Amino acid sequence: MSEMLSLSNDPLLFISVMVAKILAVFLVVVLIVAYATYAERKIIGRMQTRLGPTMTGPLGLLQPIADGLKLFFKEDIIPAQSSKLAFILAPMMILVPAFITIAVIPFGGMITVGGYQVPLQITDLNVGILYILAMAGLGVYGIVLAGWASNNKYSLLGGVRSAAQMVSYELAAGLAIISVFMLSETLSLRGIVEAQAGSVMDWYIFSQPLAFCLFVITSLAEINRTPFDLPEAETELVSGFCTEYSSMKYALFFMAEYANMIVVSAITATLFLGGPAGPFPGPINLLLKVFFFMFLFIWIRATFPRVRYDQLMFMGWKVFLPLALLNIVITGAVVVF
C-alpha cells in the first residue's frame, strides 16, 4: 500500500492532480446541466405525447447550445427601482453553493498516480454531510435576495415563500440524514460509502427505506422542483423570484436549478445507494445513479400538480418532521439493542 498523495510529499503533483480533478468534475457537471434541459424537454414532451425539440441539429441535440447563445446575446435589463448590488449578486449566490457542494462527493475508489494513492473525490471532509447541509442552507439567500432586490411584488412573494419552504424542509431533510450516519458512525461521505461496501443489501436504501423516501421528497422541496415549485408558480406569481431577470442572469437561475438536481441526485446516490459501487468503473456507476434520479425528478414534474402553499407547510411540519424523528428513534433503538 503506497502513501496518500498530499501537499507535503509532492506539492507540485498534488496541486496538478487537484486542478485536474476539479476541472473534470466541473466540466462533467456543466455538460450534464446543459443536456438536462434538453432531456427534460424531450422526456416531458414524450410523456405529453409531443416530440420536444427536434429542429436544432440531429434530434434537436444542439438545442441547449442554441438556448445558451440566445440567452447570452439577450439584453441584460436591471430594473431602475431595484437594489443593484443585491440584484447582481443574487444569481451568483444561488449558483455557487450548488456547485461547491459537489466537491465532497466521492466518485470512485483510489487510483495510483506517480506512485501515490489518489482518492477519486475532490476532497474528503470529515464533516462532509454537515458541509452539504450548510451549503444547502446558503442556497436560499440567492432566491430571497433575488425576490427582494427586484422590487416587484410577485418577486417578493416568491422570495418569501421560498425562504419559508427551504427553512422548513431543510430541517426534515437534515433529520432524515441523521439516521444514516447513526448507522455509518461517520460524517465523512467516503466513510459512508465504505460502510455500504459489500453486497447490494448493505446499501442504506434497504435498512433505511423511510429515511430514503423522506430525503428524496424533502430535497425536491428544497430545490424548488415541481410539485414544490411554489416560489416560481407561474399561474399566480408570473415566474416568482426571477420575474425581473433577463439574459445570462436568468440563465444562471436555471443552471442553478439543474445543478441542484445533480447535487441532490448525487447525494442521494451516495447516502442510500452505495455511491460509486456497482458493476462498472466508479464514476460511471455514480453517473448512472444520478441519471436515474434526474429522470425520476423529471417524471415527477410531468406527473404531479403543484401542491397548495398551506398543504406544503402542513406536510413539512406535521408529516415529514415527525416521521423523520420517529425514524431516528427507531434507528437508535435498533442500534443500541
Added chain:
Amino acid sequence: MELLQLFFFYLVAFVAVVSGFCVISCKNPINSAISLVMTFFCLAIFYVMLHAPFMAAVQIMVYAGAIMVLIIFVMMLLNQGSEVIARYRHAVTGAFIAAVLMLIQVVVILKNGGVSGMVGPNTAEVVESVGHTELIGQAMFTDFLLPFEIASILLLVAIVGAVVLAKREV
C-alpha cells in the same frame, strides 16, 4: 507553510473586520444582514483553521443558514423605510458606549494574561487523530450532560412560548 497560513489568516481577518464594519454602517438593513452573513463565514474559516471543522459547519448551518434567513425574512416582510430607522438614532449612542466598554474589557483581559499558548488535554494533534465531532460528542454527553439538558429544556420552553404567543386565541 507557516507564512502562508499567517497570510491567509490576515486576509480572512481583514474581510471579517470590513464586513463587520459594513453591518453597522450600511444604510440598508438587508445589506447589513448580508454583511453579517459574510462575517459568519469568516468566523467559520477561523474555526477550520483552529482544527474545529464541526464548529465551522454548525456555524454556517445555524447562523448563516437558519437564523439570518429568518432575520432577512422578517425585514423583507416589514420593509421598514429609512424614516423608521431615523427614529431610532439615539440607539447609536448606547451602542457606542457598549462598544467602548467592550474594548476596555478586551484590553484588560489581554493585559492581564493573554489568550494564546493555553494548554489542555485537547491539543491540535489529539483533535486530528480522534476527530473533532467525536470529542465534542463525548464531552457533551459525559462531563457536560447536565448543562446540555438544561439548555435543551430552555429551548423547549422557548418553543412552547413561541407557540402560545403566535396562537390567535388563547
